[in-house]
Amino acid sequence: MRIAKGTKVFVLTGAGVSAESGVRTFRDSNGLWEEHRVEDVASPEGWAADPVLVWRFYSERRRQAKTVSPNPAHVALARLEEHLGDDFFLCTQNVDGLHEAAGSKRLVHMHGELAKSRCENPACDLEPFVDEGLYFGLEQIPRCQRCGARLRPHIVWFGEMPFELHAIKRKVQACDLFLCVGSSGVVYPAAGLVGEVRYRQQNGEKCRSVYVGPESPDNARAFDEVVSGKAGEVMPGLLELV
Numbered sequence: 001m002r003i004a005k006g007t008k009v010f011v012l013t014g015a016g017v018s019a020e021s022g023v024r025t026f027r028d029s030n031g032l033w034e035e036h037r038v039e040d041v042a043s044p045e046g047w048a049a050d051p052v053l054v055w056r057f058y059s060e061r062r063r064q065a066k067t068v069s070p071n072p073a074h075v076a077l078a079r080l081e082e083h084l085g086d087d088f089f090l091c092t093q094n095v096d097g098l099h100e101a102a103g104s105k106r107l108v109h110m111h112g113e114l115a116k117s118r119c120e121n122p123a124c125d126l127e128p129f130v131d132e133g134l135y136f137g138l139e140q141i142p143r144c145q146r147c148g149a150r151l152r153p154h155i156v157w158f159g160e161m162p163f164e165l166h167a168i169k170r171k172v173q174a175c176d177l178f179l180c181v182g183s184s185g186v187v188y189p190a191a192g193l194v195g196e197v198r199y200r201q202q203n204g205e206k207c208r209s210v211y212v213g214p215e216s217p218d219n220a221r222a223f224d225e226v227v228s229g230k231a232g233e234v235m236p237g238l239l240e241l242v
Contacts, residue, residue, distance in 0.1 A: 001210065002240045003177070009084055010175035011077060012193060013092045013099070016182025016213050020232045021068045023096055043158045047120075051150060052138050058114065058153040059134040065096050065114055073181060073231035074102035076239055081106055083241040089171045093183060093190050095155055110162040110190065116154035119144040128154040162189060172196045178209040181231050185217025194222045212238065 003009065015023075040046045041057040081088040081104055090107035092099055095114040099107055117131035124147045131151070135141050142151045156162050172178060178197045185191045197209045211223045214230050227234055 001238050002242050003080065003083070004242050005084065006087060007084065008087045008174055008176045009080065009089070010171050010178050011080075011088070011090045012178070012180045012183055012190060013077070013090065013094060014181070014183025014187075014190070015094060016184070017071070017073050017092075017231050018068075018094045018096055018098060019182070020073065020230055021071045021098055023068055023094075023098075024064065039158060042155070044160065047152060047157070051141055051152075052136075054153070055135040055141055058155070059136055061114055062132060063134060068096070068098065070098045070102035071232040073235040074098050074104070076235040077181075078103035080239055080241065089175070091168050091171070091190075091193075093187065108164045108168060110156070110164060110168060112153070112155040112163065114153070114155070117142070117151045118154045119147060119149050120152045121147050121149035123147075124149060165189065168193070169196060173200065176207055178207065179212070180209070180217070180223070181212045181235065183211075183213070183217060185219035191217075191219050194219060198222055 041054050047054050077090060088106055090099060090104055091110055092107060093111050095109060095112050097115055115130055115132055116128045118128040119126045121144065124144055126144055126146050144151055172193050173196055178194055180194060183190065194209050197207050200207050209223045210225045210227060211217060211220065212227045212231055212234055216226055220226050227238065
């Protein structure tokens with residue numbers, strides 16, 4: 001796939017990319033963590049019911065994130081960004097920092113960042129901050145130094161609005177190529193972004209969409225092309241930078 005300078009590329013990455021680096025996902029255990037449902041550890045209701053359980057889950061994820069490294073797919077996308085400069089935009093559903101570790105700079109974490117915390121009080125003006133702490137008990141859950149409320153993981157939980165959604169859609173509406181890598185096509189609104197490309201095509205705009213992953217996503221029919229294979233094996237040879 002030839003990509004010349006000046007091509008506006010929007011990239012969406014999902015859990016499949018991180019999984020190839022060894023990051024565990026809920027899908028690895030049928031949507032369960034220690035027999036707890038995803039809603040128990042990744043929803044406002046779960047946080048209200050048992051903040052210790054939630055923090056224990058994310059503390060374990062933080063600890064595991066330190067043991068993994070970027071794979072060739074992360075590196076290929078960083079090189080694509082270097083080639084395109086400001087014509088490149090990466091939107092990731094992943095909360096780890098593997099894209100940054102590979103060298104990516106122009107990116108948005110629409111579902112938050114694992115290595116950050118923020119105040120649970122929506123009225124508090126404390127900005128999300130880097131926090132690598134591990135909290136396994138009620139007495140360990142940190143408090144906001146500004147308002148005294150508890151700190152929570154800087155993660156978009158089920159039922160919450162993704163970050164930067166307006167800016168993300170604007171980038172999709174302006175791109176020449178929409179490249180989706182390792183996303184299941186199940187989680188919305190991310191899974192619906194490719195529909196923006198299809199709508200533009202129906203209105204006569206020249207743009208295309210390509211999916212890369214080991215399995216066809218649920219929204220495969222929305223893409224112009226589906227490239228089968230592990231992202232780390234496919235991406236380095238797929239992108240021809242000219």
